[in-house]
Amino acid sequence: MVSWQMNGVAHVMRLVYRRRFVTEAAGIRTLNRPKGPSAPPKAIRRRWNVTTTSVNGFDVHRIGRADKAVVYLHGGAYTSEIVRQHWSLVDFLAARTGFEVHVPIYGLSPEHHGLEALGLVTEVVRGLGKPCYLVGDSAGGGLAMLTAQALKGDGINGFTMIAPWLDLTMSNPGIDAVEPTDPWLYRAGLRPIADAWTGGLPLDDPRLSPIHGDLDGLPPMQILVGTRDITLPDCRLLRDKAGGEVTYHEQEGAIHVYPLLPVPEAKAGRRAIVEHIRATVA
Known part of the structure; x- marks a missing residue:
């Protein structure tokens, strides 16, 4: 079981985060709250050579320099900015794989929408010119799979999804049984956020919800998910x-997204990600 008393950190994170999604009104407040900073923190800049370029008008941060690359796509329900837990995983991936890690700072809803983010990430991958592996958590996991589908795996050796948001409709009947056990995520608060991300397209458009897209010919994929997570039924379906x-x-x-958290299960989860990257990228 997950320990919520580990230095008090995870317990506090749970209480703060759940308020963002518990009702539709809470989801709308989350959608409309001001966005925070997205630049790499000082700890990352002290440890790594960090360069920043602009692609399609959005910052893309490169951590380190190597002949192989990871592209990391952060979660946050497509409306919350990258945070220190994401940067911690970026640091871990760069250190343990020896690859450079590219972090596209895609635009967030409600000002931006899904096709814009997909266009940015596909452009980043096309411009690498070297072996590439995608890693994404939550919303970023869904975006990673959308990118692999859009490019038909071209230039992508494999991808990892940590508790991915695979279906914006959240209509899988299996969610009914899991939702009461999930201390963070609720469909009520996620629904207005999903609607904003579509840019007017249907929620089940395969360019937004990858589980409705083409599943043939994808590069090797890895999925990590916990049993107290409303993304679980769609992960099993995929x-x-x-x-x-x-x-x-x-x-x-x-x-x-347990591999990002200060919980005992995270260590094995992160190790599994690195092992899959090393085994997949030639």
Whole structure:
């Protein structure tokens, strides 16, 4: 089971984060709140050579320099900015793989929408000119899969999704049983955020909800998800439907994006990600 008393940190995170999604009104407030900074923190800049370029008008930060690349796509329901837990994983990936890590700062809703983010990430991947692996958590996990689908795997050796948001409709009937056990995420608050991200397209458009897209010909994928996470039913569905190679990790008792959190399960989750990257990228 997840320990919520680990230095008090995870417990506080749970209480703060759940308020953003518990009702539709809370979701709208989350959608409309001011965005925070997105630049790499000082700790990252002290440890790594960080360069920043602009692609399609958005910053893309490169951590380190190597002949192989990871592209990391942060979560936050497509409306919250990158935070220190994401940067911690970026640091870990750069240190443990020896790859450079590219972090596109895609535009967030309600000012921006899904096709704009997809266009940015596909452009970043096309411009790398070297072996590439995608990693994304939550909303970023869904965006990673959308990118692999859009490019038909071209230039992408593999990808990891940590508790990905695979279906903006959130209509999988299995969610009904999991939602009461998820201490963070509620569909009521996520629905207005999903609507804003579509840019007027249907929620089940395959360019927004990758589980409705083409599952054939994808590069090797890895999925990590906990059993107390409303993304679990769609992760299981994708595992069963995907035509390509799938490495699936389901952590009993773990909550949303557990490899990013200060919980005991995170260590094994992060190690599994690095192992998959090393085994996949030639």
